[in-house]
Amino acid sequence: MADLFASEPDSATPEAAQPLAEHLRPRRLEDVVGQEHLTGADGAIGRMVAAGRLASMILWGPPGTGKTTIARLLADAVGLRFIAISAVFSGVADLKKAFAEAREHARIGTQTLLFVDEIHRFNRAQQDGFLPYVEDGTVVLVGATTENPSFELNAALLSRCQVLILNRLDRDALERLLERAEAAEGRALPVDADAREALIATADGDGRFLLNQVETLYSIRIDQPLTPAELSKLLHRRVAVYDKDREGHYNLISALHKSLRGSDPQAALYYLARMLVAGEEPLYLLRRLVRFASEDVGLADPQALVQCLAAKDAYDFLGSPEGELAIVQATLYLATAPKSNAAYKAEKAAKRTARDTGSLMPPKNILNAPTKLMKTIGYGRDYDYDHDAPDAFSGDDYWPEEMVPQGFYTPSPRGFEVKIAERLAYWDRLRKERRAGE
Structure with a gap:
């Protein structure tokens, strides 16, 4: 039976025409950078490979951290047939064909590793479709997602998979990618030391993005090493990973709230700026600040609520970017105000008693x-x-x-x-x- 999905989708692409990120894709698990907590001898993946037996798993991590690469190398490491589909482009018919192929290969003793990129994009019914094939061993499922699996994946599917968390690539890991790129090209990057650091910083932990930037630098004639200012004119900065309805959004608003509660105005300003720079709706931030004024400051400083409502009026009047300074002022006021959750606790206690006492x-x-x-x-x-x-x-x-x-x-x-x-x-x-x- 002919495979519907090539085990190596880019094998037909001439090496010279491959993007640099693809050309430098690791050929061994130990060459994957930044994920040693998983791929090392004591890591979950390292232990599974040593045992020669894989469990179904969900690889959760930011873009450009090696999810697809790890899935491919896992199949090679334990001798499984590899097929890959994307939840963005595939539907139920594609899944049925993939499962039918896997069963055909299972009959001749070949197990299949099914890699599903962006698995969170499948709806609940489609996710349920994986269950019987994972349970009976027809496929070893490796799903990749940038979203929190506990929010986006069925509990039934999660219970049958290990969730492995990939780290955002740190500076050392990104530097190793630069060194590999230089070795492959046979020449140093045309940037000075400060620009090299700026290049790493602009990648924001995304290895694929970094290598794409490097490829651009190598494709242009540059006579003298670039300075940071020259680099910034030539290359764009990676847009921060931030989906307004997903985990990044909730992580940052939680960090802002906790920084305010902990009376740390510097950290509060940082997380506020992170959200504004990423395009968060300012009125959403103002709503959260108004809530904080009552929940965490309360009557310890009655002016906190007044300040937040005044900031909302100022933003309505001025708009962006001028009105955002009023949001900053309200944030600083809340962070430096005395804190009390007495009103919040009183509300909870009063409602509990009201429910218990009925209609007295x-x-x-x-x-x-x-x-x-x-x-x-x-x-x-x-x-x-x-x-x-x-x-x-x-x-x-x-x-x-x-x-x-x-x-x-x-x-x-x-x-x-x-x-x-x-x-x-x-x-x-x-x-x-x-x-x-x-």
Whole structure:
């Protein structure tokens, strides 16, 4: 039976015509850079290869970190037939053909490694289609994804696969790629030392992007080594990996929130800038800051909420980029404000008690009596009007008769809540004194 998917899709491409990234693709697992925690002797992949038996797995990591390369080398290392499909271009019919081919080869004793690039792009029903073939060993599934598998893949599929996390390539790993490129070309890159560092930085951990930039440099006649400024004019910077509805988005907003809570204005500004530079919607950031003002600052500094709403108005008025400075100001205010989650905890406790107590009636003396019948049955009777009481405080009991007074809100010993705590203590003392005198 003829293979529908070539085991080496680019084998027909003349080597001279191959992109540099393809030409330098590692031929052995030990040549893969930056993923030694997986491919080394003590890593999950290294151990599987040593045992000669692969488990189905999901390779999760940023673009350009070697997911496809590792999948190909795994098949070679343990002697499996390799086929690759992309969830972007393939559908159910393609999967059925791939599984049928794998079964045909299994009958003659050849197991298949099925590599599925961008596996998260298959819908839930399509992902379910993998299950019987993974379970009965028809294929060893190796899926690649840039998205968090716990969000994007079925629990049933995840339970049958190991999730292996690939690291963003660090500076040392990217430098090794540059050295390999120079060895392959037989000449040094036409850049000075500072530009070399800038070239590595612009790759943002993506090895494939770096090698594509290197290929561009080698394809142009450059008489003198480029400086960083000259390099930046010639090459573009890699756009930061950031999908507004995916994990990168949630990771950065979480980092911003935690930095604010930890009163670190420098880190908070960094994560705010990361999101703005990546194209995040400023109004989304403002909504999160407004929430933070109530959740994590609260009455420790009542002006925090005012500052955030003022920043929202300023941004509405000015737009980008001028209005973004108001967002920065609100961020700095929140990061440097005293912190309290007392209001947040009080909300949770009050809602919990409200659910538990059901429909208890408030005491009749604090109910309005707009009709004669309501007055007759006691609504509003003996209500103590606080403004007529000494210190404008009656000390009355406002709780349902079936409940004892609750304590939901406890001010923190920080900021303005110090004053609130003093005021509450004063009222508690008056309340006890007046009830003792009844």
